[in-house]
Amino acid sequence: MREGEPVPTGLVLTGGGARAAYQVGVLKAISRLRRESSAPRGNPFPIVVGTSAGAINAAALASNADHFDGAVLKLAAVWEQFTADQVYRADSIGVIRTGARWLSMLSIGWLLARWRRLRPRSLLDNEPLEGLLHRLLPTGRLRELMDQGHLHALAISASSYSSGFHFTFYDSAEPVPPWERSQRVAMPMSITVPHLLASSAIPFVFPATPLVVDGQTEWFGDGSMRQAAPISPAIHLGARRILVIGAGRMHEPPGERRASDAYPNLAQIAGHALSNIFLDALAVDVERLLRINRTLSLLSPERRAASDLRPIDVLVIAPSQRLDDVAARHVQALPAPVRALLRAVGVTGRGRDAQGAALASYLLFEAPYTRELIALGERDTMARRDEVMAFFGWWPRLPPA
DSSP, X not given: XXXXXXXXXXXXXXXXXXXXXXXXXXXXXXHHHHHTBTOOSSOSOSEEEEETHHXXXXXHHHHTTTOHHHHHHHHHHHHHTOOGGGTSOOSHHHHIIXXXXXXXXXXXXXXXXXXXXXXXXXXSOOHHHHHHHHHHOOGGGHHHHHHTTSOSEEEEEEEXXXXXXXXXXXXXXSOOOOOEETXXXXXXXXXXXXXXXXXXXXXXXXXXXXXXXXXXXXXXXXXXXTOSOTTHHXXXXXXXXXXXXXXXXXXXXXXXXXXXXXXXXXXXXXXXXHHHHHHHHHHHHHHHHHHHHHHHHTSOHHHHHHSSOOOOEEEEEOOSSOHHHHHHTTGGXXXXXXXXXXXXXTOXXXXXXXXXXXXXXXXXXXXXXXXXXXXXXXXXXXXXXXXXXXXXXXXXXXXXX
């Protein structure tokens, strides 16, 4: 990077289903701070990386990289008016065709296994999401925006059930050699709606999506599975400064832990498993990056110059509240067939007495819940206003003389 050139800034958006509404609140606050400051015009995030629902938000920003503020407004308009039936079949027939059959397979699968046509693929049918993505995401603009200099790279991740490998699909303005690690593969290609569906296919909840890889069809699920290094793609694509927006609290404060001595139901186990998939890898990766930065700071300038490693400035913004608790206040906003399905697996009660709210927090694509998460993202970011401004190198705009 030449002296005087802007620092390549990457944005990493993690997964979490409906929890990704929080990311929109953070982006709204950043858009506001940018307008109120001396920030240069243009896209503040030329490198965008996303996983799961974060991949959809990432693609929305990248597809409108020539107008960042407008992209954020469009994204907010969708999330603030969300209803579950825009993402998955929430009517009685749709739920019966998927969820009820899936639960039946769990209970009497030995009896139904002989009839292949009765084998459901997932708890919910996300066919409506495909139509929504085709209507809202102009992914065909990506190459044009890269050629115009508004976007440097977009990357999204998905996990292959067929091969067991974790894939990062990326498209970049300049050729970037693909990288490969243990059971992790990067592949350059044009990002399309099927890639986004694959990345956001929450295991068990949504069906796997077929993608053609090296001429062979493989079935893919949520990119947060087996993602050991969520920040890694942004670094490989050239980012030297990275903003990470999480979808769950990075650390639980002491003295707030509540536990029950009752045997956990299916919803509690599923919610815990999803939290493990979506949240744990990010904390580990951030700690690893900070440890590398500290190690590099101890080296002499000569030894740092001889190393392939470079310090990466990273800022993580994550919810200040437990999103499970927020979801518990809004479970009743879900359509009745979906509530009945979740009740069958153990999502019961409301407020502090709710059980299984962690599972519901990933499926609550309803405006009362998503709006509260957006507002929380805005508050959390504005509470760290000085830190965010320093990260970007922005300064408050001086009043006119």
